[in-house]
Amino acid sequence: MNKTIRRASVFCLLLVLALLVRVTWVQAYQGQALADNENNRRNLIGQYENPLGNIIVGGEAITGSVKTDGKDFGYKRTYVNGPLYAPLTGYSSQAFGTSMLEGVYKKILNGSDDRLKTVMDMLTNKRAAPGNVLTTVDKDVQTAAYEALQGKQGAAVAIDPATGEILAIVNNPSFDPGSIAGANDKQAWEKLIEDKGKALENVALRKPQAPGSTFKLVTLAAAIENGLVTNLDTPTGTPDPYTIPGTRTQLPSEAGSAACNNVSARTALRLSCNNVFAELAHKLGQDKMRAMAEKLGFNSEISTPVTARPGSKYPTQKMSVDQVAQTGIGQFDVQATPLQMAMVTAAIENGGKLVAPHSVSEVTDGNGNVLESLKDPKSEQVMKEKTASMLQDAMRTVATEGGGKPAQVTGAEVGGKTGTAQRGVNNSLPPLAWFTSYGKLGGKQIAVAVVIENSDTDRSEIGGGKLAAPIAQKMMAAWLKK
Template sequence: MNKTIRRASVFCLLLVLALLVRVTWVQAYQGQALADNKNNRRNLIGQYENPLGNIIVGGTAITGSEKTGGKDFGYKRTYTDGPLYAPITGYSSQAFGTSMLEGVYKNVLNGSDSRLKTVMDILTNKRASPGNVLTTIDKDVQKAAYDGLDGKQGAAVAIDPATGEILAVVNNPSYDPGRISGANDKAAWDELAADKGKAMENVALRKPQAPGSTFKLVTLAAAIENGLVTSIDQPTGVPGNYTIPGTRTKLPSEAGDEACNNVSARTALKLSCNNVFAELASKLGQDKMRAMAEKLGFNTQIDTPVRTNPPSKYPTKKLSVDQIAQTGIGQFDVQATPLQMAMVTSAIENGGKLAAPHMVSEVTDSGGTVLESFKEPKTQQVMNPKTASMLQDAMRTVATEGGGKPAQVAGAEVGGKTGTAQRGVNNNIPPLAWFTSYGKAGGKQIAVAVMIENSDTDRSEIGGGRLAAPIAQKMMAAWLKK
């Protein structure tokens, strides 16, 4: 063999060896990464090759699958009462991906989660039978909130304070996720997205807004915890004709200066006197106010397991004294979701203990074997039991004598707090109407928060007690009267 042929042979051998090394590398080390790549269409086809697992409410599946008759996708997702449960399920779309529980548990529901695989599945490299997601949602509380919000733009959340189980998550407007579950539903998607996604926006969990006077519960909790208020029936000494500290601006209260002059914390909460809570916040200072808010969940992303992003917010940048005063009444840069305000009330009702809120109780395989359980959530003592008791006492007065009267449930103890949050430049946007409350009877308890963004009510009539409290009442009654 001459020299040229020998060199060519060696070169070809090296090329073959390089090719073998590359193939081995791809199959042994990069194969899984390529298989899991989001742009791998085979994965998408595999997800919808067979029926999906289900999301379950009260023992009944609220999702399903139907044959498409198509070449690539054998099945597509269907929904029972889609708009009712959309804030919980989200969507599973062949064209647009997944969201909410459909997204969090995508691999369980489509059978690709490794925990679902049997020995036979591993040997045959077959996709496992899909699992199911069991929620904590109560269908009656969910329906009460949904019906109550009819004709209004807003959201509502209910929690069992003792367990942290989320009983209801409702948005209005809502949407039917079944409209966008197929591969050719772009027209429906464009229609839903036309109004900046408002129908698909999860206001209850993911749109923090000014909580208004409902935040006064946090302010009063901080004042009691820090010894600034030792009795809810002792006069506070705050004048009704009150000027915001560091300014010449008067801070009016809806009840009037005279009614809010030198009142107790109980009366201040009942009449929602801005002067008292602005002064308490001013005396406490930003650090103590923020510390109390953060104990209750502000400035923290909460996994329910749907993540609250962005989180509810108490300002962390340094504030001026007048800005701190405004935070005491739930204005300036304070922002909260209905979930967050339900958490505040939940901790108050539960003796100062905040159980981690969650909307999933168990994740199982197709045979019912539990893969994940959330029945023993983390619980944290966020305020002294005495503080919680004093707040409950003051909230009961709001519900029996104040603006929370529409929330009363026959045979139950109810406490509440109204709120009206101003919006826009010079209040040029209709205010938010808030109401948060707790109810307990017969060994059962519930915490609720309702927020109305807009309604057909005249601007002068917008208020938490008038608009939101009746919805909270229906939700509490649905749970307590079971």
């Protein structure tokens, strides 16, 4: 063999060896990663090759699957009362992916989770029968909130304080996830994302906003825990009119001129006196205010198991004295979701113990065998029982004598807190109307938070007691009167 042929043969042999090494590498080491890659269309086709498992509310499936005529996808996701449950289920779309519970439990619902596989499935590498997701949501509370929010833009959350079970997650406007479930629903999708996608926003879980005076519950909790308030009926000594510390700006209260002068903590909560709570925050200081807020869930990523991202916020950057005072009334950079404010009230109602909120109780295989249980969630004593009792007492006064009267449920103990939060440059946008409350009757309890972003009400009439409290009342009644 001459020299040229020998060199060519060696070169070809090296090419073959390189190819074999590459194939071995891809199959042995990268095969699974490539198979699991989200851009692998075979996975998407496999996901909808068979009917999906279901998301269940109160023992009834609120999802389903229907046979399609498409050559790639055998089945398409369907929804029962889609707009009612959309903030809970999210969507499972052949074109646009998944969200909310559909996304969190995608592998359970499409049968690709390893926990679902039988021995035969493993031997044949076959996709297993899908599992189901059982939720904690109560149909009656969910429906009451959804119907009460019609004609308004806003959101509501309800929690059982003793168990942490989320009883309702509602947004308005909402959308029908079935309208975007197919592979050719681009027009429906584009319609949804118009107007900055408000229908797709999960305001209840994922849109922190200024909580306004509902945050005064956190301020009062911090004041009681740190000994600034020891008796609800002792005058606080805070003047009205009141000048914000470090400024020459007077801070008005909705109760009117001098109505909040030297009032007690109970009266301050009932009248929502800004001067009292700004002064309490000023005296407490940023660190103690933040510590109380963080115990209640602020500055944390909350998983329901849908992640509430971005989370509710109490400022961590160094603030000036006037800014700290403003946080005491739920302004400056304080932000909260309805979920967060429902957690605050749930902890107060539950004797100071905060139970981790969750919207799923169990995940099962197709035969009902439990794969994952959330029935024993984490809990933490975030304030003294005495503090919680004093807060309940003050909140009852708001509901019986103050702006929370529209939240009263016949025969039940109800406590609440109204809130109106300014927003926009120079208050250019309609204020947010908030209400958070608890109710208990006959061994049952519920904590609720409602925010109204926009309504057809005149700006001068926008307030948590008028707009949000009636919605909370309907939610509480739906649970307590069962």
